[in-house]
Amino acid sequence: QKEVEQNSGPLSVPEGAIASLNCTYSDRVSQSFFWYRQYSGKSPELIMSIYSNGDKEDGRFTAQLNKASQYVSLLIRDSQPSDSATYLCAVRGSSYKLIFGSGTRLLVRP
Amino acid sequence: KAGVTQTPRYLIKTRGQQVTLSCSPISGHRSVSWYQQTPGQGLQFLFEYFSETQRNKGNFPGRFSGRQFSNSRSEMNVSTLELGDSALYLCASSLGWGDSNQPQHFGDGTRLSIL
Numbered sequence: 064q065k066e067v068e069q070n071s072g073p074l075s076v077p078e079g080a081i082a083s084l085n086c087t088y089s090d091r092v093s094q095s096f097f098w099y100r101q102y103s104g105k106s107p108e109l110i111m112s113i114y115s116n117g118d119k120e121d122g123r124f125t126a127q128l129n130k131a132s133q134y135v136s137l138l139i140r141d142s143q144p145s146d147s148a149t150y151l152c153a154v155r156g157s158s159y160k161l162i163f164g165s166g167t168r169l170l171v172r173p
Numbered sequence: 174k175a176g177v178t179q180t181p182r183y184l185i186k187t188r189g190q191q192v193t194l195s196c197s198p199i200s201g202h203r204s205v206s207w208y209q210q211t212p213g214q215g216l217q218f219l220f221e222y223f224s225e226t227q228r229n230k231g232n233f234p235g236r237f238s239g240r241q242f243s244n245s246r247s248e249m250n251v252s253t254l255e256l257g258d259s260a261l262y263l264c265a266s267s268l269g270w271g272d273s274n275q276p277q278h279f280g281d282g283t284r285l286s287i288l
């Protein structure tokens with residue numbers, strides 16, 4: 064079992080729709096969770112962080128965390144073609160290492 | 174405020190050679206982590222340095238090593254290069270170490286190609 068798992072996609076949504084990206088993790092004592100966006104040929108860019116159960120909103124982005132289910136998600140409202148990228152989930156666990164999932168490729172169709 | 178700076182951006186080497194990559198963190202950041210990114214394996218953690226000490230290490234062979242200087246700048250070295258070492262090497266910095274809520278910010282990376 065991978066430490067951080069994401070569906071590789073591609074997840075294809077029409078422009079204006081809500082994109083839902085999911086991530087599960089195996090380390091039960093993980094404390095902090097991050098979402099990064101990576102455009103093709105570029106480096107990862109931090110877009111959201113979440114540390115406690117519930118929802119955290121920042122503009123069109125909402126991160127959701129459920130520690131009991133070991134599940135974290137990212138919702139992108141009003142998706143735009145410019146949101147087309149790979150989204151990486153990162154989890155900092157008991158070892159303090161930041162472990163990344165393999166990423167979900169999002170494609171927003173105009 | 175300048176971001177994380179990695180040099181060089183591109184590098185071509187041949188099998189058996191060694192290479193040194195450099196990373197300057199964001200001003201004030203004292204923790205530096207290194208990652209290898211390949212299409213097949215994704216983003217793999219190499220090691221993390223804070224206060225010139227290696228704090229964490231990933232599952233890479235001893236050919237991969239690193240160090241951090243007193244000004245928080247870091248270098249990583251790969252010896253006896255293999256074809257499989259071709260990858261994007263990313264450096265990320267954060268304020269400190271020990272606070273799990275600290276996010277990491279990435280540089281543009283060094284793309285290493287082994288011929």
